Amino acid sequence: MTEQSIIYVLDTNILLHEPFAFLSFQEHEVVIPMTVLEELDNIKDRKKDVSRDARVAIRALEDTLTDASPEEVMAGVELPNQTETQTKPGRLSIFNDFTLKQKSGALSDNDNDNRIINTALHIQEMNPKKRVVLVTKDINMRLKGKGAGLAYVEDYRTDQLVDDINYLTKGYHKFTGDFWQQVSNCESETDGRYTQHFIDKNLVPGAFINEYLIDEEKTFAGKIIGIEGDTASVQDLGYERLMGRHAWGIHPKNIYQGMAFDALLDPEIDLVILTGPAGCGKTLLALASALELTVEKGLYDKVIVTRSTPEIAESIGFLPGTEEEKMAPWLAAITDSLEVLHKQDESMAGSMNYIMEKANIQFKSINFMRGRSIQNALVILDECQNLTASQLKTIITRCGEGTKIVCSGNLAQIDSNYLTALTSGLTYIVERFKDYQGSATINLNGVVRSPLASFAEENL
Incomplete structure (x- = not known):
């Protein structure tokens, strides 16, 4: 040598x-x-x-x-x-x-x-x-x-796709001031209800497919749908139209939730990755969209909900019951969100039971996903910041024809002793899939759960 x-x-x-x-x-x-x-x-x-x-x-x-x-x-x-x-x-x-x-x-x-x-x-x-x-x-x-x-x-850094978590793709680009004041040359064409603009790719550093574009003045909202040479094709979504997206009675509280709804309700997007702090609405938006697409629009036959099961304190021992009964404590976030979606109903418990049967909501353990082939389903993978890249690959490769998967997680809440924000599987798929036409990433910037949760996120 x-x-x-x-x-x-x-x-x-x-x-x-x-x-x-x-x-x-x-x-x-x-x-x-x-x-x-x-x-x-x-x-x-x-x-x-x-x-x-x-x-x-x-x-x-x-x-x-x-x-x-x-x-x-x-x-x-x-x-x-x-x-x-x-x-x-x-x-x-x-x-x-x-x-x-x-x-x-x-x-x-x-x-x-x-x-x-x-x-x-x-x-x-x-x-x-x-x-x-x-x-x-x-x-x-x-x-x-x-x-x-x-x-x-x-340290072992071969698997790290970003050197600083602050540089992780957010899924959108926010322009300072007015978007149109920064566009010097633009051609547009209208096809049906949507208008498409052709802008200089240099306006959006590191542009990628399905990246959303918004501005501070709330005058523009769009999505990059194509990149060819130095030109980026931008679909004009409209700021107010994006804020008007809704599912199962839930309306966006900010533009980030509006972008998330746009991606979640788009049948052309097979993978949606939702990141952000606790209380930003990741689970609620995913579940509301799942019910809308499965029950109202009939695009999917069932909703499969799964997540990793690390414990943040001492183990409470073995849990009795079937697989779904064992998973119930881990998936309380889903049942909490179901309660929020049906709290105005005359019989909330009856509504929840009806919807769980109507949407065919199944709680599954991540340990039993290997070897499966999931068809015509909407899969919600919650708390996936605790999964490695190989574990996420195992789950995503289970998805067959007509299946959409929603991955959500908060990189500030990693419970694994072997993962950091830089090496988490969530970070890995955000970077790996950003150029894939069938995926979209949204960082839900802002806590909407409560003023208490917002203050805790910022100060603790």
């Missing part, structure tokens, strides 16, 4: 976060300490979501090293090239850190993190001409590594 080659020593949490992470380091060396395999072995049988990732990582390592001799495993086995520009294959090796003798100045070997750090220190000492990097998502371990003498310690 050349002097510019790098040796990456992976911590256990990297493989739990992304089981195939060892394939992401291109032409460089990847070292897995034996302690990491021990930790994966201990984790794989736990009754937690992370145990599946541990098993996937173990199988992936086994598939890569299955035909290698012990000597080849220690020296390094060639990995397949991951990109067309990669000039040479990377290498994967297992390092038996249990054979390391305790050196003066090294960390105590009675802790797994310390053994992994000591492994990186040993490899750094044995390879003075190479850059040895310890890769871990554990902030404290990165600090300990630096303190112990490691020259390079990094």
